[in-house]
Structure formats: structure tokens, C-alpha cells
Amino acid sequence: MLLQIKNLHAGINGKEILRGVNLEVNQGEVHAIMGPNGTGKSTLASVIAGREVFDVTAGEILYQGKNLQKLSIEDRAREGIFLGFQYPVEIPGVSITNFMRTAVNEVRKYKGLDPLPGGDFLRLMEEKKKLVEITSNLTNRSVNEGFSGGEKKKNEIFQMAMLEPMLAILDETDSGLDIDALRIVANGVNKLRRPDNAFVVITHYQRLLDYIVPDFVHVLFEGKIVKSGGKELALELEEKGYDWIKKEQE
Amino acid sequence: MQSETKEILTAQRFIDLFEQNRSFLEMNDTVKLAKIREDAMASFVRLGFPDTGMETWRLTNLEESLGRGYDYNLRPLPEVDAQKVFRCNIPHLDTAVIGQLNGWYVSKDVPLMELGNGIIMGSLEEARKKYPLIVEKYFGTMADDADEGLTALNTSFAQDGVFIYVPDNVKSPKPVQLINVIHHDANLFLQSRNLIVVGNNAKLSLVHCDDSYNHQASFSNIVTEVHVGDHGVLDHYKLQNLNNNSTLISSVFFRLGAAATLDSHYISLNGGLLRNNIRVLFNGLHGTASIFGLYLMDRKQHVDNHVYIDHAFPDCTSNETFKGILDEYAHAIFNGHVLVRRDATKTDARQSNKNILLTDTARVNSKPFLEIYNDDVKCSHGSTTGQLDQESMFYMRQRGIGEETARMLLMFAFADEIVTKIAIPQLRQRIEDMVKKRLQGELQICEQCVLHCSTPEHPVEFQIDLTKI
Numbered sequence: 001m002l003l004q005i006k007n008l009h010a011g012i013n014g015k016e017i018l019r020g021v022n023l024e025v026n027q028g029e030v031h032a033i034m035g036p037n038g039t040g041k042s043t044l045a046s047v048i049a050g051r052e053v054f055d056v057t058a059g060e061i062l063y064q065g066k067n068l069q070k071l072s073i074e075d076r077a078r079e080g081i082f083l084g085f086q087y088p089v090e091i092p093g094v095s096i097t098n099f100m101r102t103a104v105n106e107v108r109k110y111k112g113l114d115p116l117p118g119g120d121f122l123r124l125m126e127e128k129k130k131l132v133e134i135t136s137n138l139t140n141r142s143v144n145e146g147f148s149g150g151e152k153k154k155n156e157i158f159q160m161a162m163l164e165p166m167l168a169i170l171d172e173t174d175s176g177l178d179i180d181a182l183r184i185v186a187n188g189v190n191k192l193r194r195p196d197n198a199f200v201v202i203t204h205y206q207r208l209l210d211y212i213v214p215d216f217v218h219v220l221f222e223g224k225i226v227k228s229g230g231k232e233l234a235l236e237l238e239e240k241g242y243d244w245i246k247k248e249q250e
Numbered sequence: 251m252q253s254e255t256k257e258i259l260t261a262q263r264f265i266d267l268f269e270q271n272r273s274f275l276e277m278n279d280t281v282k283l284a285k286i287r288e289d290a291m292a293s294f295v296r297l298g299f300p301d302t303g304m305e306t307w308r309l310t311n312l313e314e315s316l317g318r319g320y321d322y323n324l325r326p327l328p329e330v331d332a333q334k335v336f337r338c339n340i341p342h343l344d345t346a347v348i349g350q351l352n353g354w355y356v357s358k359d360v361p362l363m364e365l366g367n368g369i370i371m372g373s374l375e376e377a378r379k380k381y382p383l384i385v386e387k388y389f390g391t392m393a394d395d396a397d398e399g400l401t402a403l404n405t406s407f408a409q410d411g412v413f414i415y416v417p418d419n420v421k422s423p424k425p426v427q428l429i430n431v432i433h434h435d436a437n438l439f440l441q442s443r444n445l446i447v448v449g450n451n452a453k454l455s456l457v458h459c460d461d462s463y464n465h466q467a468s469f470s471n472i473v474t475e476v477h478v479g480d481h482g483v484l485d486h487y488k489l490q491n492l493n494n495n496s497t498l499i500s501s502v503f504f505r506l507g508a509a510a511t512l513d514s515h516y517i518s519l520n521g522g523l524l525r526n527n528i529r530v531l532f533n534g535l536h537g538t539a540s541i542f543g544l545y546l547m548d549r550k551q552h553v554d555n556h557v558y559i560d561h562a563f564p565d566c567t568s569n570e571t572f573k574g575i576l577d578e579y580a581h582a583i584f585n586g587h588v589l590v591r592r593d594a595t596k597t598d599a600r601q602s603n604k605n606i607l608l609t610d611t612a613r614v615n616s617k618p619f620l621e622i623y624n625d626d627v628k629c630s631h632g633s634t635t636g637q638l639d640q641e642s643m644f645y646m647r648q649r650g651i652g653e654e655t656a657r658m659l660l661m662f663a664f665a666d667e668i669v670t671k672i673a674i675p676q677l678r679q680r681i682e683d684m685v686k687k688r689l690q691g692e693l694q695i696c697e698q699c700v701l702h703c704s705t706p707e708h709p710v711e712f713q714i715d716l717t718k719i
Contacts, residue, residue: 049648077650089645093663102659103649110650142663159649 001065002027002167002198003048008059010047016057017043019223025167028195032209032234033202035220036242041202042086044220045171049083050076063167078110080166084156084173091143096155099143100125100162107163128161132188150181157188168192169200174208186211206238221245259316259439259469261298261399265291268406271324275407278375280382286390290405297399309583309615310554315497315523318467320439324409326354327434345427345457348372352432353442353470354410368417371426374445377413384415388447392475392503394529401501401527404441404473411443411472414456418449418479425455425485425674432470432496433463441471450479450507457677459489460498467495467522474500480507480534485673486514489681492521494549501527508534508563515672516572517681518545518553519688525554532559532566532594543572544668546688547580547612554583557601561594570601573668575661575689576612583615588629590622597624601631606638606664661689 003025010018017040025031033041047054048061050073061068068076091099104124105115116124129138132154144152153173160168170189174182189199189212201212209217209231217233218225221242226249227233237245268275268291276284299316300307346363348371349356355373362372362380370381378385395402412428432438448454462468478484484504492498498521506512518524530539545553559568574582584603601618618631638660646656665685672678 049644051644072653073644073647074650074652074656077648083648085645085648089639089641091642091645091660091663093666094659099646099649099651099659102655103646103651106652106655107650163649 001025002063003200004062005048006059006062008044008047008061009057010043010054011057012043012054017054017223018047020059021220021223021225023218023225025198025200027166027198028193029216030193030199030201030212030214032212032214032217032231033200033220033225034204034206034217034234034237036246037204039220040223041220042171045083045169045200045202048076048169049073049081074106075110077163077165078107082160082163082165082168084153084160084168084170086172086175088144088147088152088156090145090147092145094143096138096141096143097122097125100159103159104162124162128158131161131191132157133184134158149176150178153177153181153185154188157185157192161188161192164192164197166197167200168197169202171202172204173201174203174205182208183211206234209234219245221249258319259299261294264403264407265295267322267324274324275409278378278382280386282386283378283382283389286395287406287408290390290395290402293395293402294399294406297397297402299403300399306556306585309581310523310525310552312497312523315469318437318469320437320467320469321434322439323352324407326410327352345425346371348412348414348426348428350412350428350430350442352434352438353430353440353472355412362413367420367423369420369422370413370415372413373410374408374413374443375410377415377445381415384447385413385445388475388477389445390475392477392505392529392531393473393501394503398501398527400471400499401473404443404471404501407441408443408473409441411445411474413444414446414454416448416452416454419451420449421453422455425457425677427457427459429459429461430470430472431461431463432466432468432492434466434468435464437467437469439469439471441473444472444474446474446476446484448476448478448482448484451481452479453483455485455674457487457489457674459491460500461491462493462496465493465495467497468492469497470499472498472500474502476502476504478504478506478510478512481509482507483511484513486512487672487674487677488514488516488526489519490517490521490524491519491684492524494520494522494551496521497523499525499527502529504528504530504539505533506530506537506539506566509536510534511537512539512541513671513673514539514541515668516541516543516545516555517668517685518543518547519684520547521551521553523552523554526556528555528557530557530559530568532561532563532568535563535565537563537566539567540569540671541571542668542671543570543574543584544665544685545572545574545582546665546685547574547582548577548691550579550581552581552583555585556583557586559586559588559599561588561590561597561599564593564595564597566594567598568600570603570618571668572603573664574603574605574614575608575664576605576614577608579609579611581613581615584617584633586618586631588620588622588631590620590624590627590629592623594624595626597627597629599627599629603633604664605635606661607635608637658686658689662686665689 361376
């Protein structure tokens with residue numbers, strides 16, 4: 001099993017947001033996590049990534065059998081966890097090339113590999129850019145600076161392709177995308193699917209799941225996964241809205 | 251004639267010294283220059299050394315610096331091997347190098363270089379003898395002796411320093427590198443006076459470095475007057491890398507003619523107490539001045555940038571961008587004052603100061619200030635002080651970049667906005683390396699000058715490669 005979350009409770013500044021999440025993700029699977037705003041979807045993603053502002057108050061997260069809480073943010077990333085940000089951060093002055101080369105080589109170093117030679121790295125970048133149809137020259141552009149919403153999301157998938165994670169969590173990657181960008185982003189993800197990796201796709205709408213077809217759909221509501229099913233659950237949610245879940249919970 | 255007594259710096263000591271050495275100091279003065287000197291001394295008698303009771307010195311206390319004993323010499327000391335000190339240069343940067351040792355022009359065998367294109371550069375003392383009319387036309391016309399005690403003191407004792415004259419319509423073919431090295435075996439007070447004249451439609455690139463040779467305490471009071479004629483262009487760099495026992499008061503007065511362009515860069519990498527007084531006077535229409543500053547301070551270092559821009563004519567553009575990273579107990583002050591006079595319509599003035607504090611004990615006092623007497627202007631100012639952006643840190647670490655590396659990348663990116671403004675590629679590369687070294691705590695006050703130099707430098711090795719590929 002790749003990821004096993006057991007009775008996870010977490011919050012921020014003493015306010016509990018996750019109230020006992022249970023989730024299991026195996027290699028080769030795509031999971032979708034849906035749910036209304038403010039139910040803890042992004043918090044769950046951040047907690048898995050190790051964001052320090054959140055406190056885990058109970059439960060545990062096992063990744064490849066290891067307790068994640070002992071690992072720093074960067075070590076989780078180096079172990080193969082990738083978080084696609086809902087709002088990718090702009091970092092003026094740091095070029096994408098430099099940023100990615102530093103990231104790729106730090107991951108390699110962690111794995112005991114030599115740094116990728118400059119030429120190989122540039123070839124890898126060119127190859128991965130094609131995957132998300134990035135045609136512009138990224139070399140001299142700062143990370144996400146002045147990017148449109150669509151460019152930022154494409155850049156997230158590009159980074160994911162460069163880092164080849166085992167577990168990719170995509171936090172509302174579809175938000176703010178027009179239909180063309182959505183298709184490009186989804187195609188990128190689909191091309192990166194392998195029997196040994198897994199995706200957790202957090203989304204508000206069913207639309208993305210037309211392109212990235214999940215094996216499992218979970219509904220997160222008030223800090224808990226209250227319903228799980230196959231891809232048809234997403235369609236049901238689309239049709240009935242979340243009120244139906246809310247009523248069921250009451 | 252010579253004072254070698256190591257005394258604390260009192261105003262009276264200098265007033266007495268002036269009286270005792272008046273005829274020596276005025277030996278080569280024209281009537282006009284002697285008058286400027288006498289007037290400056292009168293101002294100094296009135297003003298004395300600045301203290302924290304004065305608004306512009308409120309946050310920079312010179313008491314401790316002045317209280318250390320210093321030697322002060324009215325003649326250059328027997329030179330150490332000047333050749334050894336000045337074999338500095340930036341790799342592959344083809345510059346004309348002018349060396350100053352303790353404020354005195356070195357290579358007295360060639361006190362003035364007179365190039366075929368009419369450019370004159372070398373010792374100010376020599377220029378006063380050989381070109382009194384040129385010197386007289388500009389000397390003391392920009393510096394503000396009436397308000398600043400230290401400037402008045404410098405003017406009254408002005409002897410040597412650097413003189414650069416670029417005649418009208420001449421473009422200096424290569425950058426001029428002016429290196430002032432402090433090298434003395436006791437505490438030293440030094441003053442030097444520089445006069446730079448860039449004629450109408452003339453062009454000059456000037457790299458001006460202040461460096462220490464050892465860790466001896468020093469107090470430098472340096473005044474530089476710069477005239478840029480109509481349509482003249484000056485690209486100016488001031489690099490400061492002094493030891494932690496040094497006090498440097500650098501006052502630079504720029505006067506810009508019509509449609510003149512000034513780019514001036516202040517890179518402060520190290521020093522005990524650094525104060526940059528930067529004054530720009532627009533003396534004609536359509537002038538442009540861009541002043542960039544970068545300061546990287548730690549320990550108990552103190553840096554104070556005072557920028558005063560006088561929009562005395564319409565249609566001029568000024569831009570101040572100062573950025574700093576402060577660690578440990580460092581203290582930075584930014585004071586930007588833009589004066590837009592009543593007739594200065596269509597003024598475009600921007601001020602920006604951004605700081606990163608790495609510790610709770612580092613401090614910044616930032617005061618961008620606009621004084622506007624005209625309605626038809628475009629002015630903006632802003633100041634931010636904060637920590638490294640936590641969102642960015644999380645983002646980078648989530649990609650597998652270690653915390654320390656992420657911090658380095660963010661700090662370098664912050665500084666890079668200023669570094670990229672350096673127009674000379676070799677110099678930019680050098681400063682980039684020095685900034686990286688400084689941020690990693692590896693920058694030394696090198697054995698030679700800061701631009702290292704005679705000893706081949708070890709290549710800069712980083713865990714992360716910050717170079718753009």
C-alpha cells in the first residue's frame with residue numbers, strides 16, 4: 001500500500017479541521033476527493049505534504065509503510081510525494097530552470113545519485129515541457145511570475161513530470177482553467193500514470209473527472225470522508241449537489 | 251605639519267589643525283578655492299560633527315566611532331608596495347584602474363593620465379596645480395558645506411583624491427575603476443575628495459570601491475562631487491566591503507544637466523558603520539536618475555542610506571530602489587527624500603525600500619518621503635520589511651529543495667533584482683559571486699582589496715548552482 005491514513009485529526013491554531021480521516025491508496029490507482037468548500041480538502045493535502053502550520057493531533061499517515069510525521073517537508077518530497085498547488089506561488093528572481101535543476105538534483109542527492117549533467121537536464125526539460133504543451137522558453141522566466149492561471153497550473157504538472165513522484169496530490173488543479181487548459185493538464189496527468197504510482201485528485205467539480213477518470217471517489221465533509229464509491233459517485237454528486245450528503249449526515 | 255597623534259576626534263582638534271596648517275593646505279589653491287576652503291571651515295566651526303540631535307543623523311550615532319583614537323595625516327604615509335596592493339582587477343574586465351591608498355592617489359610618478367581623447371584622470375592634488383581653472387569651475391559647487399559638518403570638514407581639508415574629466419562629446423572607451431584601499435598599522439582617520447566631470451554629451455562608467463586591507467579601525471570621510479553635463483551619461487557603481495571596525499561616511503553629490511542620465515548603484519557588503527549620503531540635483535530638463543542600493547549586513551553592522559533628490563526642473567525622472575537583508579543584530583536605515591519644487595511639472599519620482607529581517611534582533615528604520623509642491627507629477631513610494639516568505643519556502647521545500655538551500659535561493663533572488671541592474675557583465679558576474687558568498691557567510695575581507703585579485707581566487711563552490719543556464 002502506498003498511502004494509508006488512519007483516523008487523522010489535524011487543525012490550525014487550535015481549530016480542528018480534519019476530524020478522523022481514513023483513506024487508503026494503492027499503486028496504480030487514481031482517487032478523487034470531492035466535497036463542498038471549507039470541509040478540509042486542501043488541509044488534507046497540506047498535512048500530507050507536511051506543512052508546518054497545521055498540527056496533527058491524532059491518527060497517523062503511513063507512506064510506503066513509514067510514518068510521515070517524522071519526515072520534513074523536503075524529505076517527504078524526496079520520498080516521492082508531490083503536491084500540485086491550488087495557488088502556485090510566484091517566486092520573483094528564481095528562474096524555473098534554476099529552481100527545477102536545484103529540486104531535481106536535491107532529490108537525486110537524497111537517493112544517492114549524482115547531479116544530472118546540464119545537457120541532460122535541459123533535454124529532460126524540453127521533453128517534459130511537451131507533455132503539457134508548454135511552448136514558451138522557460139529558461140529566463142521566474143517561477144510563476146506573471147503567469148496566467150492556466151500557465152501556472154501547466155507549470156505544476158510540468159514540475160510533477162520532472163520530479164516523477166510516486167504519489168501526486170493535485171489540489172484543485174482544475175480551478176480557474178478554461179476547457180483547453182483543462183484538457184492539456186488532464187492529458188499531462190494521464191500520460192504520467194504508471195502501474196507503480198498513484199494520484200489523489202482534489203476537485204470541487206465533476207468536470208475534471210471526465211478527463212482524469214478516477215478509480216475511487218470520496219466525499220470529504222466536515223473533516224471526514226463520509227462516502228466513497230466508484231466514478232459514478234462523482235456523477236451522482238454532479239446531479240444532486242452536496243445538499244444530499246449534508247442531509248444524509250444530519 | 252604632520253599630525254601623528256592618536257587622539258579622539260573632536261571638532262576642536264580639527265579647527266586647531268586647520269589653523270596650524272592653513273598655509274600648507276592652501277598652498278596650491280586659487281583665490282576662489284581658498285575662499286571655498288575658508289568658508290567650509292567656518293561652516294564646520296558652526297556645525298561640528300553630526301550628532302543624533304540632528305534629524306538626518308537621528309538614527310546613526312557616530313559617538314563610538316569618533317571616540318576611538320585615530321591618526322590623521324596631512325601627507326601620505328610612506329607607501330607600502332603600491333604595486334602589490336593594486337594588482338586588483340576583475341577577471342576579463344578591461345578597466346582603467348586608479349588606485350588610492352588611505353585616500354591618497356598612488357603612482358605619483360604618473361599623477362595625471364592625459365589620454366588622447368582629452369580625458370584626464372588621476373590625482374586631484376595634481377589637477378589643482380595643472381588645471382586650476384577646470385577644478386575651480388566645479389570644485390565645491392555641488393557639495394553642501396553649509397548643512398553637513400562632515401562635508402564642510404572634508405572641503406576645508408581637501409587635498410588629494412581622484413579627478414576625472416571627460417570632455418564634451420567624448421565617450422570613455424572603458425570603465426574606470428577607482429579603488430580606495432585602507433592600509434595602516436594603527437587606527438586611521440582619512441579624508442579624500444573626488445571630483446568627477448562628465449561633459450556635455452559625454453559618457454563614463456565608473457566603478458568605485460572602498461576596501462580595507464586589514465582589520466585595523468578606520469574612519470573615512472569621503473566626498474565625491476559629480477557633474478554630468480547636458481545629455482551626459484554616467485553609469486556609477488559604489489562597492490563597499492570594509493572590515494567591521496571601519497566607519498565610512500561617503501557623500502556623493504550629483505548634478506545632472508538637461509537630459510543627462512545617471513545610474514548609480516550602491517552595493518554594501520560589509521562594514522562597521524556605513525553611511526551613504528547621496529544627493530542628486532536635476533539642473534536641467536528631462537534628466538533621469540536611477541539609484542539602486544543593496545546592503546547585506548550582519549553582526550552589529552550599521553548601514554544608513556540617505557538619498558536626497560532635488561527635482562528643481564520639470565520633466566525629470568528619478569527612481570530609487572534599495573533592498574537589504576539584515577541578520578543577527580544588524581541595523582539598516584533608509585531615508586529617501588524627494589523634493590519636487592514648485593515649477594517641476596511632469597516629475598516622475600519613485601522610491602522603494604524592501605528589507606528582509608532574518609532575526610528578531612535585526613532592525614530597519616525606513617522612511618521614504620516625498621515633499622511635493624507641484625500638482626502635475628507622478629510620485630510613488632513604498633517600503634516593506636518582513637521575513638522570508640513562508641509560502642515560497644513551503645513551495646520550494648515541497649519540491650525537494652532543502653530548507654537552507656531554499657533560504658539561500660530566496661535571499662539571492664531578493665538581492666538579484668539589484669544585481670541584475672549592473673550593466674557591465676563581468677562586474678555583474680563578480681558581484682553576483684560576492685553576494686552569494688556574502689549570503690553564505692564566506693566573504694572575507696580579502697588580503698588584497700575586495701576585488702581580490704592578485705591571488706587567484708578559488709572558484710566559488712555552492713551546494714546549489716545558482717547560475718542561470
